[in-house]
Amino acid sequence: MKAVPSQRKEFAIAVSPKNISSWQTLLNAAKIRQHVGILELAEGVKDDEIPPVLYHRKCHSYFTMKRSLNSIQSQQSDNEIELSSNDSRRSIRGKPSSLSVYSSEECIICGRRTKYKSESGTRENLVRCQEFCADETLRRAALVKMDEKMLAILSTDLIASEGHYHSTCYKAYTWKVAKSNKIVENGESKGTDMEEAHCVEEDAYCNAERLAHEELYTYIRNDIIPKPQIVEMTYLVSRIESSLTSLGIDSVRKSTRKHIRRKLEAEFGESLHIVSNTNGRLLLYPDSMSKNELVKHAYGLQEKLKKLHHQMLQKISLKQKK
Structure with a gap:
């Protein structure tokens, strides 16, 4: 196995592509960057196969950054x-x-x-x-x-x-x-030096937070909107936290968790709906989810509750007979 695209010493765990789409994303980036190592691994690999390639999530994020x-x-x-x-006027020396x-x-x-x-x-x-x-x-x-x-x-x-x-x-x-x-x-702690260090740390966090939000937006556009489903906000927050960790952020700020709803509403507008259930938990679902699908989902939950209630009654009845 081979870890690409980074050969630097890292303490993060190397992972492999989770599916063909992930491998194709990596391969397309390698073609654009002319990365010899990945292109050699791809030789002889069939369209539905994934070669034995490993990478760090942080390196993969930088390597495949669209911009x-x-x-x-x-x-x-x-x-x-x-x-x-210029070819007609002079010869080109060296590599293209x-x-x-x-x-x-x-x-x-x-x-x-x-x-x-x-x-x-x-x-x-x-x-x-x-x-x-x-x-x-x-x-x-x-x-x-x-x-x-x-x-x-x-x-x-x-x-x-x-x-x-x-x-x-x-x-x-x-x-x-x-x-x-x-x-x-x-361990210096004087005046402008500490202020400059704080500015660098602040910039690094803001940039990592922006990248984490972009990854979340991509997930919503590719998975939630095309395949309508109901998702808990806590799950989306956990994805943000995981992205920040992979980008080298050790501690996630409260403001990041607090403002995620506002950022989602600003990014997607009426494309997403956010509601709270009776327990106060926020739920998110796409506008592409029809009323029929919502009714089916709610009915399915009711059936599960009825089944669980019936099983509990049966257990209580058996205990009383004993």
């Missing part, structure tokens, strides 16, 4: 047009740019090959990424900023793909994350 994939496809399309228009999100001869942050230091006016050389901690720090900074272009770049191993950057660009891009790490490690 990042759309960004890559858009850039690939632009690169192909540019290569086609459509196979890579960035050029190894340019800074992955500013996109330039040449840069001059503002203090001295001297030319600043590109630095090749050679440490995993640099790759990880860039990824954390990109997540805080929700920089989709950078997340697309970091979907591949930056060291193996020979990513380069200017030292000044790296420091400017990651200084908040680097400083918050230093504060946590040293």
Whole structure:
């Protein structure tokens, strides 16, 4: 078995695709990203088969993020047009740019090959990424900023793909994350440093919460609306909590649980209905659920209650006879 798309050290449990649809989602993302490992696993696999592939849920979420994939496809399309228009005037050296999100001869942050230091006016050389901690720090900074272009770049191993950057660009891009790490490690608790660390933590939580809500919305659109059913709000809250945990959030805030109803109503409007039962529990059902289906559902519950009541009476009667 092979864990993809991440080769970084993780403490999360690796899982396999739960169905063909999950595997196809992963495979489609791999085709767009030109991920050799997954594409090799897919060779010779039939349409109704799932290869022995493992991944971390958090890595899978980043790897299949639609916005990042759309960004890559858009850039690939632009690169192909540019290569086609310039082909008659010059030859293209190296690998086609459509196979890579960035050029190894340019800074992955500013996109330039040449840069001059503002203090001295001297030319600043590109630095090749050679440490995993640099790759990880860039990824954390990109997540805080929700920089989709950078997340697309970091979907591949930056060291193996020979990513380069200017030292000044790296420091400017990651200084908040680097400083918050230093504060946590040293136990510092002074003024602006703590405020900056709080801002980074707040941004990270807000971004993770947004991704968790998007995953919940996708579940509702794909499972609840097309297949009308009644769902308890507590179940939806548990899905949000699971998503946040998979995104690295250790503690779910009360405000996240409290405002889920308002967010659902704002997102779906009249497409969803939320009601409370006699015990005060919130129930959700889609507008696509007909009255006939509601009646059948209610009648089915009544029949179950009658059956349980009858069984209880029988048990009581047997005990009295004894």
